Amino acid sequence: MPKPDYPKPDGVLTFDRLSSVFVSNTNHEEDQPVHLQLKDPSIPVAYNLPLYDEPAQRYCPAGVYEIVGEAEGDPKFVINAQNCVHCKTCDIKDPTQNINWVTPEGGGGPNYPNM
Numbered sequence: 834m835p836k837p838d839y840p841k842p843d844g845v846l847t848f849d850r851l852s853s854v855f856v857s858n859t860n861h862e863e864d865q866p867v868h869l870q871l872k873d874p875s876i877p878v879a880y881n882l883p884l885y886d887e888p889a890q891r892y893c894p895a896g897v898y899e900i901v902g903e904a905e906g907d908p909k910f911v912i913n914a915q916n917c918v919h920c921k922t923c924d925i926k927d928p929t930q931n932i933n934w935v936t937p938e939g940g941g942g943p944n945y946p947n948m
């Protein structure tokens with residue numbers, strides 16, 4: 834399928850993902866145990882990337898998952914767990930059910946003080 838060509842966020846009606854993560858006040862302690870675990874760390878690059886262009890890059894609303902180094906021919910799957918807003922989409926939507934979302938340490942995650 835051709836890649837969709839989405840318009841850039843205009844900052845009025847549409848916003849980029851990381852600006853929205855900033856508004857959620859999401860935070861996790863730097864030294865807490867990782868709460869996004871891969872059952873098999875090889876699957877994102879060996880299976881999901883060639884078959885589906887690693888959909889975690891797109892379905893995660895917080896941009897937690899990235900493929901880096903693809904242009905250099907050495908792709909790596911990077912998990913920026915600090916930004917996770919606890920929606921659990923990855924736990925459900927990964928094509929091979931390879932991502933396991935476990936409960937993070939208390940106090941971590943999004944914080945909407947006016948809700």
Ligand code: SF4
Nearest residue numbers: 893917918920921923
């Ligand atoms: S739980 Fe939601 S925000 Fe967190 S990594 Fe998974 S898809 Fe992204």
